[in-house]
Amino acid sequence: VVEAAGGRAGIVKPQVAFFERYGSAGFSALEKVLGAARASGLLIIADAKRGDIGSTAAAYGQAWLTPGSPLEADAMTISAFQGVGSLADPIRLALAAGKGLFVLAATSNPESLAVQTAFVQQGPRAGATVAASIVAEVNESNGDARDSGTLGSCGVVIGATVSLADYGLSAEDFSAIPILAPGFGHQGAGFDAIERVYGPSGRNILVNSSRTILEAGPADIASAVSTQVRELAKVYAA
């Protein structure tokens, strides 16, 4: 996959679970993949969906975002079930090291709706949905970027299969926030979802295509990457 993506795509997103299944041997293989991706000039998002509090959340940030760490990536996915505030240490680390975080907000699976659309009762975001309160806190974490019109280091995960309105969100919430967008291809969204779901925030999204590419198999995977990139370029040109 790294060979196929190098020079054709910008970013690879290894799914950590499929390496973790093999224990330390799996992580050793992942370290080789990360090294090869870096050597190919690819950026890496570690799809780890870690989450914890305090010194433990800090350790997860160190594992994936510290320059020189064996598992160093350019960004990681992370979960705020224990509050965006519980992620203060990895957020600080990302901002300091020029790395990125993508906090789960409105994910692409239907079972997520109950938790992510629940209405917050406590604290300064009372009345907002869980998804909207996470997006607002991530936006605050981006500090200066928010005001300068550039994208911040802290992003969110918003699936391409969702309707923003269902989650109490609107496209204007994301002016300074990069969006990692799963849900294309096998999970059901076509590239037409970029305009329909994300509207003006469609310029901020990282379109994720996994199984559509992997299914092509070793012989055809490079051309599958190129096809996806070409189709995406057409969407943005239009």
Next chain:
Amino acid sequence: VVEAAGGRAGIVKPQVAFFERYGSAGFSALEKVLGAARASGLLIIADAKRGDIGSTAAAYGQAWLTPGSPLEADAMTISAFQGVGSLADPIRLALAAGKGLFVLAATSNPESLAVQTAFVQQGPRAGATVAASIVAEVNESNGDARDSGTLGSCGVVIGATVSLADYGLSAEDFSAIPILAPGFGHQGAGFDAIERVYGPSGRNILVNSSRTILEAGPADIASAVSTQVRELAKVYAA
């Protein structure tokens, strides 16, 4: 820690983040710790707080709960930010393999309050808090155990620093659910919280003591374990 706990405590709960920080070398060390714990007759809860959907959630379950896996534990902590339904595969795996899962519900950190006390709007649990809806779905997952008066394989994490009422929960919700209870010691709860916080469910809880024991240092750690166990026995005897 394993040497100190063997024969004195029932369970060890390694915090995966602190191994992950060292990449594959850290996981290799963790595999040795897990092997030593098993050889000492200790049960192991992998504090991993993983979470994802579909085949990825299944892979996390396989990593930690499959007999013979390099990272095999007896139970793991897991997050339902994407819905308890997203954890169907690891739940099935736990039930089939006689392993356990502890789903985060009402954790011990104050930043978690906004998400975990939010009111669900969608689906069959509308009107319940996120924490209560997770507890109810975990209870359903336990199937037969729920009706036979025994504890099920699926548990929840309820911090000893919380008030159940704040999270829309009551002690009666846990009749068939084991509870992993962090928050004792450094996070602020004394053993008196067992009765005060958990009431009649105090019989279902796994009391977690980490830093209070670790801080004793290598020379005194075994006696620190014994002291904690003795104090806990007094609470239950009373």
